[in-house]
Amino acid sequence: METHNTSALRVQAGIEQPSQINPYLKKNKIKRPAILSKQAYVDGILSQNIMVLSQAITLIESNLRKHHELGQEIIEACIPYSTNSIRIGITGVPGAGKSTFIDVFGKHITSLNHKLAVLTIDPSSERSKGSILGDKTRMDELSTDAKAFIRPSPSAGSLGGVARKTRETIILCEAAGFDTIIVETVGVGQSETAVHSMVDFFLLLMISGAGDELQGIKRGIMEMADAIVVNKADGDNLKKAELTKVQLSNALKLFPMSPAQWRPEVMTSSALLNHNIDLVWNTINDYVAHTKSNGYFDENRLKQSEKRFYHFLEEELFDLFYSDEGVKTHLPQIEKMLLENKVSAYAAGKKLIDIYLNNTCKAIKKK
Numbered sequence: 001m002e003t004h005n006t007s008a009l010r011v012q013a014g015i016e017q018p019s020q021i022n023p024y025l026k027k028n029k030i031k032r033p034a035i036l037s038k039q040a041y042v043d044g045i046l047s048q049n050i051m052v053l054s055q056a057i058t059l060i061e062s063n064l065r066k067h068h069e070l071g072q073e074i075i076e077a078c079i080p081y082s083t084n085s086i087r088i089g090i091t092g093v094p095g096a097g098k099s100t101f102i103d104v105f106g107k108h109i110t111s112l113n114h115k116l117a118v119l120t121i122d123p124s125s126e127r128s129k130g131s132i133l134g135d136k137t138r139m140d141e142l143s144t145d146a147k148a149f150i151r152p153s154p155s156a157g158s159l160g161g162v163a164r165k166t167r168e169t170i171i172l173c174e175a176a177g178f179d180t181i182i183v184e185t186v187g188v189g190q191s192e193t194a195v196h197s198m199v200d201f202f203l204l205l206m207i208s209g210a211g212d213e214l215q216g217i218k219r220g221i222m223e224m225a226d227a228i229v230v231n232k233a234d235g236d237n238l239k240k241a242e243l244t245k246v247q248l249s250n251a252l253k254l255f256p257m258s259p260a261q262w263r264p265e266v267m268t269s270s271a272l273l274n275h276n277i278d279l280v281w282n283t284i285n286d287y288v289a290h291t292k293s294n295g296y297f298d299e300n301r302l303k304q305s306e307k308r309f310y311h312f313l314e315e316e317l318f319d320l321f322y323s324d325e326g327v328k329t330h331l332p333q334i335e336k337m338l339l340e341n342k343v344s345a346y347a348a349g350k351k352l353i354d355i356y357l358n359n360t361c362k363a364i365k366k367k
Contacts, residue, residue: 035059038070042077048177050149057151060168065323075168082174086288089195091185091221092205097231097271098184101205103139104271108281109180110147117173118142119166120152120184121195149178167198167308196224197307200297201284204228206248208240222248223255225264227283233268233275241268260296262287326355 036044036055044052060071092098102118109116118139142148151169170181185195196202204225222228228248233241249266257263265283269276291297321327331352338348 035067035070038073038077041070041074045074045078045172045176046081050176053149053172053176054151056172057153057169060172061153061165065319068319071168075171078171078175082171085174085179085181086201086284087170087181087183087199088284089183089185089192089199089202090205091192091195091203092231093207096205096207098205099139101229101231101269101271102182102184103142104274105277105280106139106142106148106182107145108274108277110142110145112281114147114180115178116142116145116148116180116182117170117176117178118148118150118182118184119169119173120150121166149173149176166195167304167311170198192221192224198304200291200300201226201287203280203284206230206244207232208237208244222252223258226258226260226262226287227264227280228252228266229276229280230266230268231271234270234273238268260287260291260300261294262290321356324356324359326359327352330355 036052041052041056041059045056056071056074059067060075062068062071090098090102106116106118139150143150151173153165153169166183170183173181181199183195183199185192202224204221204227206228208230230241230244230248245266245268252264252266267276267279267283269280271277288297291300334343334348334351337343338345343351
C-alpha cells in the first residue's frame, strides 16, 4: 500500500554549496617581486626608486637568514650616503592626535622643498602576531605627496628587533635622498627609549583635559623630550591647553639641563587649524643649529652608532643561539622539565648554553 508523508517538517534539497577554495586563485596568483642583487638594490635606492626602497626595507624586516644577510650588505653599502638628514622622533599620550599632527606637520616640511620619510611602528597582537598598519590611511594629505614616503612596520612583539630594523630603515631612506626622517612610536611606553636612541630631536605630544597632565606620563619620557607640544589647542580647549602649557613649563624647570645644553620648549598647536606648526619646525631647526655649534649633534650620532653596534651583536647572538641544531633539539625537553619543576630556570638555561658552546667548539675543531 502506498504511504504519503503528510508531515510539514521536510528538508529541502537546497542549492549546491560553492567550493571553499577559490577556483580563480591559481589564475590570478599575485607575483611577488623577485629578489634583486645587492648592487641592483643599492643602485635603485641611490637613484631614489621608491619601489626598490620598499623592497629593500621588506628584505631587512624579513626573519629569513638569507634575506637578513643580503639586507646587511645593502645597508653597509648605503651608510656612506646616510649622514645629511634630520631625524625626528614623535611620541605622545593616547588620543594626542599623532597621526593627524604628522600629516599636517609633514605637509609643512614638504612645502619647504624637503623630502620626508615617515616611519611608523604599529603594535603587533600577542595572539595573532598581526598588525593593522593603519597609520598611512590616517595621513590623507601626506600619503599622496610626491615628496613624502610613509612606511608602517609591525612591532612583531620584539622591541629590540624593531629598534634595529627601524635604524636600518632610516639608513636606507637617507640614502634614497630623504633629508628629514620622522619616527612615530606606538605611544607612551618602553619603545620611546629605543626611538630616542636613534633620532636627533625627540618631540612629545600632549593634550589637555585628559586628567592630571603631569601624572599621566612618565617623568623619564619628559626628560627625553627636546620639545613638548600641547596639541588640539582649539575651540573650547584653547584655555585648557594654555594652562597645561604653563604647568608643563613649570615642571620642566625642575629638571636638570639636558646633555645637549638645551632647555626644552613647551608650545601649543592645533593640527586642525594648522596653528603653530611652523613654530614647531623652527624650534627643531634652532635645536639642530644649537647642537651642531656645541658639538653635541655629532657626538650623539656617534653614541647612536655605538648603540646600534651593541644591538646588532645582541640580535646576532640571539639568532645564532636559537638556530643551533642542538639547542633546537633539546629545548622542548628542557622546557618540559622546567614546567614540571624538575629543574630551575637557571639550571635549564645553563644546560642549553652548555649544549650551544659544546656544538660551537666541535664546529671550530672541524675547521
